[in-house]
Amino acid sequence: MLISVIASDEIKNSLNDVGNVVFHYNEMLQQQNIKDVFYSLSRINTDVLILDLDFVNSKDFITVLQGYRIARPHTRIIVIINNRVAGDQTIATIVSLGIYDIVTNKEAVKEVVFSPPATYTQAARWHTGEFLNFGVHDKDNEKGIVGEINIAKRQIEGIVKFLGESYNCRNLNEGLLKIEQLLVKEVLYEQDY
Structure with a gap:
């Protein structure tokens, strides 16, 4: 088994009898080096990557992962x-990437490597479920959107009034078309003089 490790020397050494450690990085992953480290790592075909989040200090971490x-x-x-x-946003995002092997005890890493890969059922407690409400209508949000549309309609009516006509805006598209017609008319009228 080929293993890559981004963790302490202790974890790397505990895995020597599990397989061959072909990549080891034991420094803090910062903003300036995280992309280079993961680029190098992606060029190596390994069976397992062990990643200690204590070695990660970058806002690009999730994107790079x-x-x-x-x-x-x-x-x-x-x-x-x-x-x-449970509910930690970083861990929830990791789970949403399909990474279910979450270890809370560094001493248990070796056992996890030997065990079958975890399933979503085992990792579900770390997932916040933020994505589960997709498509569910939020009445407060709906009121906010309707309010914004009504404000836009009143703004269109104000612009039309400024251009010299009265107009009751019932549809945003029609209102924008009315403004366009009035502006074209105004430009053509100015060209006559």
């Missing part, structure tokens, strides 16, 4: 987390 996931879809990713609680 997603890119790695796309480049190496069959690599099993095991994420080590410390001091995180």
Whole structure:
């Protein structure tokens, strides 16, 4: 088994009898180096990537991890987390990328590598379910959208009135068309003089 490790030397050493560690990075992943590290990592065909979130300090982390996931879809990713609680946004996003092997105890990494890959059922507690309400109507949000449309209609009526006509705007598209017609008429009228 070929293993890549972005974690401490202790974790790397604990995996020596599990397989061959072909990539090891034990420094903090910062904004300036995270893309380079994951680019190098994506060029190596490994079976397992073990990633300790204590070594990540970059706002680009999720984007870079997603890119790695796309480049190496069959690599099993095991994420080590410390001091995180269920509903943590970073962990929830990791789970939404299809990464279900979430380890809270660094000593358990070796056992997780030997076990079958985790399923969504095992990782569901980390997922906030933020995406589960997609398509559900929110009445407050709906009122906000309707309010914005009504404001836009009143603005159109004001512009039309400024151009010298009265107009009751019932549809935004018709209102914008009316403004366009009046502006064209105004421009053509000015050209006659």
